[in-house]
Amino acid sequence: MNTRQSTVLVIGGGVTGLTSAVHLSQQGFSVVITETADRWGGHAAQLACMATDGCVSCGACVVHGKILQVLSHPNIQKCLNTRIEAVDKAERFIVRLNQGQKIRQIEVDAILVASGFTPYAPHAKPYGYGRFANVLTTLDLNINLRQHTVVRRPSDATAPRQIAFIQCVGSRDSSINHLWCSKICCGVSLRMARRIQHRQPDTEITFFYIDVQTFGKNFEMYYADCRKQIRMIRTIPADILETGDHRLNVSYFNPDTQSYQETLFDMVVLSTGLEPSENAGNLAVTLNINPKALNYTRNQESVAAMLPDGIFIAGAALEPMSIAESVASAESAAFNIFQYLEPSQVIL
Numbered sequence: 001m002n003t004r005q006s007t008v009l010v011i012g013g014g015v016t017g018l019t020s021a022v023h024l025s026q027q028g029f030s031v032v033i034t035e036t037a038d039r040w041g042g043h044a045a046q047l048a049c050m051a052t053d054g055c056v057s058c059g060a061c062v063v064h065g066k067i068l069q070v071l072s073h074p075n076i077q078k079c080l081n082t083r084i085e086a087v088d089k090a091e092r093f094i095v096r097l098n099q100g101q102k103i104r105q106i107e108v109d110a111i112l113v114a115s116g117f118t119p120y121a122p123h124a125k126p127y128g129y130g131r132f133a134n135v136l137t138t139l140d141l142n143i144n145l146r147q148h149t150v151v152r153r154p155s156d157a158t159a160p161r162q163i164a165f166i167q168c169v170g171s172r173d174s175s176i177n178h179l180w181c182s183k184i185c186c187g188v189s190l191r192m193a194r195r196i197q198h199r200q201p202d203t204e205i206t207f208f209y210i211d212v213q214t215f216g217k218n219f220e221m222y223y224a225d226c227r228k229q230i231r232m233i234r235t236i237p238a239d240i241l242e243t244g245d246h247r248l249n250v251s252y253f254n255p256d257t258q259s260y261q262e263t264l265f266d267m268v269v270l271s272t273g274l275e276p277s278e279n280a281g282n283l284a285v286t287l288n289i290n291p292k293a294l295n296y297t298r299n300q301e302s303v304a305a306m307l308p309d310g311i312f313i314a315g316a317a318l319e320p321m322s323i324a325e326s327v328a329s330a331e332s333a334a335f336n337i338f339q340y341l342e343p344s345q346v347i348l
């Protein structure tokens, strides 16, 4: 068995890349993990705990254990602030790493792409994001919740009494050719709404939605419970205007009354969807792979069939997915790499 001589490059230090790095090193491979940012954990490391009376299984804390495992593993070379500049294939992959002041060349036997996603930037939507202080994305609200025990309005640091969540911002939207459902954002927003109400019971929450995706174990029951506390309106608002005191006037067609309506809120949270990572196109060119493999618009086409031998993809780089799904995808990719590098060791 020659596993100790094989090296795997993992591109991306989010929960997917970290999980696969740990599994690959446990299988006996040398691992090099690269991350363009200056910290590990990707998006999951920016999320707040959504526990109310108890844990609601949001999964956010999983990533911290993974970071510690990677940092303490002697067989994983860790490269922050690192870009993949060029990849050539000879007998092995010859990879040029750009580490700011330093260019390094390494040779690896397999590459796992775990470059994740980019949250949709909603500036072009008619909701005043970037102009109205109290219009936030779900990621902004996570950061807000990590900083304060109770949610605060960015305009004046007061606690909002009326909050609206607008779902499907940047997903299921033909005007921007984003036809996919981002899968995670209904659950994310409902958990945030319940966490806010748990700590600030006077908060009135309204949910504007198309329909609610109830993926996940026990989520149907959780959703039924949420509906008792949250006002659900099945419509997507037309626009938002800001009043003099930084309140937000939301206009929408109310299907219950069959009329156009305007309602004032103290804060609006845009449930922004997931897009392929902003550097996915460049990465596909560098790796010389079909750009569709890193793009959510491919339909039922098989990603494996698009990839040359030795290159694998996992996690949210493939499609929108939760932390638990990213972990499962990383474990499965690590197994596929083992099968590729050590076929004689695999007992099926």
Ligand SMILES: Cc1cc2nc3c(=O)[nH]c(=O)nc-3n(C[C@H](O)[C@H](O)[C@H](O)COP(=O)(O)OP(=O)(O)OC[C@H]3O[C@@H](n4cnc5c(N)ncnc54)[C@H](O)[C@@H]3O)c2cc1C
Pocket: 011, 012, 013, 014, 015, 016, 017, 034, 035, 036, 037, 040, 041, 042, 043, 044, 047, 058, 059, 060, 082, 083, 084, 114, 115, 116, 117, 118, 119, 138, 139, 140, 142, 184, 188, 277, 279, 283, 314, 315, 316, 317, 321, 322, 323, 324, 326
């Ligand atoms: C607002 C919000 C809330 C969420 N809440 C939840 C939740 O409560 N529960 C849940 O299960 N999921 C949640 N998610 C989804 C969760 O964030 C993803 O499932 C998870 O982050 C996917 O992990 P990943 O490693 O595949 O991608 P990412 O987290 O995107 O990590 C990818 C990493 O790769 C790096 N990278 C990108 N390109 C390169 C490159 N070329 N070279 C090197 N590094 C690169 C990036 O900098 C990043 O660190 C939420 C997402 C958002 C946006």
Ligand code: SF4
Pocket: 048, 049, 050, 051, 054, 055, 056, 057, 058, 059, 060, 061, 062
């Ligand atoms: S899974 Fe989520 S809710 Fe549960 S403890 Fe971890 S971060 Fe908190």
Ligand code: SF4
Pocket: 167, 168, 169, 171, 172, 180, 181, 182, 183, 184, 185, 186, 187, 210, 211, 212, 213, 271, 273
């Ligand atoms: S998960 Fe919910 S909010 Fe997100 S795109 Fe799908 S339906 Fe819309």
